[in-house]
Amino acid sequence: MATEKRDYYEVLGVARNAPDEEVKRAYRGSGFGGGIFETFFGGGGGAGAEDRRRGSDLRYDMQIRLEEAAFGAEKQIEIEKLDTCEKCGGSGAAPGSRRISCSTCGGRGQVVSSRGFFQISQTCPRCHGAGEIIEKPCEKCRGEGRVEKLSRVKLQVPAGIREGTRLRSLRNGEAGIGGAPPGDLYVVIHIKEHQIFQREGDDLYCEVPIPFSVAALGGEIDVPTLEGKAHLKVTAGTQSGQMFKLRGKGIVNVNGRGHGDLFARLIVEVPSRLNGEQRRKLEEFAALCGEENTPIRKGFFEKAKEFFK
Numbered sequence: 655m656a657t658e659k660r661d662y663y664e665v666l667g668v669a670r671n672a673p674d675e676e677v678k679r680a681y682r683g684s685g686f687g688g689g690i691f692e693t694f695f696g697g698g699g700g701a702g703a704e705d706r707r708r709g710s711d712l713r714y715d716m717q718i719r720l721e722e723a724a725f726g727a728e729k730q731i732e733i734e735k736l737d738t739c740e741k742c743g744g745s746g747a748a749p750g751s752r753r754i755s756c757s758t759c760g761g762r763g764q765v766v767s768s769r770g771f772f773q774i775s776q777t778c779p780r781c782h783g784a785g786e787i788i789e790k791p792c793e794k795c796r797g798e799g800r801v802e803k804l805s806r807v808k809l810q811v812p813a814g815i816r817e818g819t820r821l822r823s824l825r826n827g828e829a830g831i832g833g834a835p836p837g838d839l840y841v842v843i844h845i846k847e848h849q850i851f852q853r854e855g856d857d858l859y860c861e862v863p864i865p866f867s868v869a870a871l872g873g874e875i876d877v878p879t880l881e882g883k884a885h886l887k888v889t890a891g892t893q894s895g896q897m898f899k900l901r902g903k904g905i906v907n908v909n910g911r912g913h914g915d916l917f918a919r920l921i922v923e924v925p926s927r928l929n930g931e932q933r934r935k936l937e938e939f940a941a942l943c944g945e946e947n948t949p950i951r952k953g954f955f956e957k958a959k960e961f962f963k
């Protein structure tokens with residue numbers, strides 16, 4: 655628990671002396687669809703009563719596919735959070751009820767207690783600093799104006815978004831107390847690993863196996879792209895590991911600065927499970943080959959000569 659607490663402070667930048675209640679609230683709540691949902695930073699810390707009554711900002715970690723990151727997507731997330739009570743419309747008051755001065759703090763919003771020589775002034779626990787309370791609280795939300803419920807939030811994920819980006823969804827955090835302003839929702843984007851492509855910035859990388867004969871003779875191959883496929887001309891004598899660039903076939907830049915490229919690394923596949931005829935033909939072929947067909951190998955052995963003495 656101690657480490658979790660420290661992480662929370664470090665990640666969210668909440669003061670280390672934040673009240674325990676605030677930290678506890680951070681761990682309340684649950685995620686849907688694999689997301690982690692927690693209070694981002696407490697509504698407290700501000701000076702005015704209104705600040706203390708404002709709803710907390712929330713954080714939601716969302717997993718998306720690489721295709722969604724590349725092309726953008728409209729996502730809907732479901733979160734269990736404190737939302738405006740429908741019964742009282744967020745006011746916290748039962749029908750026909752008035753607001754009266756809080757008797758706990760005498761309308762000041764603060765209560766003073768003595769601890770030895772010190773006098774400590776704290777936000778009134780009854781009115782949460784407002785100085786007034788509702789005569790007859792709404793029975794559904796017990797006067798808070800907000801209740802825990804499942805809410806759906808729509809979110810536009812922009813094309814080209816990168817791992818770790820934090821999207822802010824205004825006013826979609828926790829509802830405030832008694833109709834005070836809601837917090838914001840911060841959605842942190844995590845991009846799932848792709849089966850074929852690796853991403854680096856706006857560029858994509860993939861490995862494409864090609865038959866040994868195509869590498870030797872040259873030809874045209876299909877290369878997968880996020881949009882479908884592209885054709886690539888392979889020159890005769892292509893070596894395994896050679897990289898080909900497909901200009902503009904990467905990911906669109908999220909700030910409108912063009913497109914990244916797609917880099918296809920060709921992997922030459924040596925034929926396996928040869929049948930008798932194939933084996934014979936390949937042996938015939940090998941017999942016809944000389945040093946001039948393998949210049950890389952020749953160069954290597956020239957350099958390595960002294961090691962073979």
Ligand SMILES: [Zn+2]
Nearest residue numbers: 739742792795
């Ligand atoms: Zn209510």
Ligand SMILES: [Zn+2]
Nearest residue numbers: 756759778781
């Ligand atoms: Zn009070």
